[in-house]
Amino acid sequence: MFSGSRLRKLRKDSGLTMKDFGAKFSLAESTISGYENGSRNPDLETIDKFATFFNVSVDYLMGRTIVPTVIDENSLSFFGGPEKYTPDEIAEMEAALERYREMKRRAAEAAAKEKDQNK
Numbered sequence: 001m002f003s004g005s006r007l008r009k010l011r012k013d014s015g016l017t018m019k020d021f022g023a024k025f026s027l028a029e030s031t032i033s034g035y036e037n038g039s040r041n042p043d044l045e046t047i048d049k050f051a052t053f054f055n056v057s058v059d060y061l062m063g064r065t066i067v068p069t070v071i072d073e074n075s076l077s078f079f080g081g082p083e084k085y086t087p088d089e090i091a092e093m094e095a096a097l098e099r100y101r102e103m104k105r106r107a108a109e110a111a112a113k114e115k116d117q118n119k
Helices: 004-013 018-024 029-037 044-054 087-117
Strands: none
Touching (some): 004 029, 004 044, 018 029
């Protein structure tokens, strides 16, 4: 589901009014207001344009991730760049990330199972 609150925060952090922001996309202020308050949902093309404008991922605007920026999975720039690490260190970081993802997946499955049992 599109996150109007995230759009609002990005817009405000950029110092744009609803009118100014809407003008950049040929959208009325009332349309932007509707997106932000959840009474309207933009189409996928518009969401993609917003993501490009703010340099965030579509997943962030859709509420599927808390990480706003697009991260190249083949880059370790988050860790200072691959040139700062040995191949063994990189392998260990990747393994740690996989263990974390598996832990989160299992926790989500357990929560879903518990929710189903409580119905």
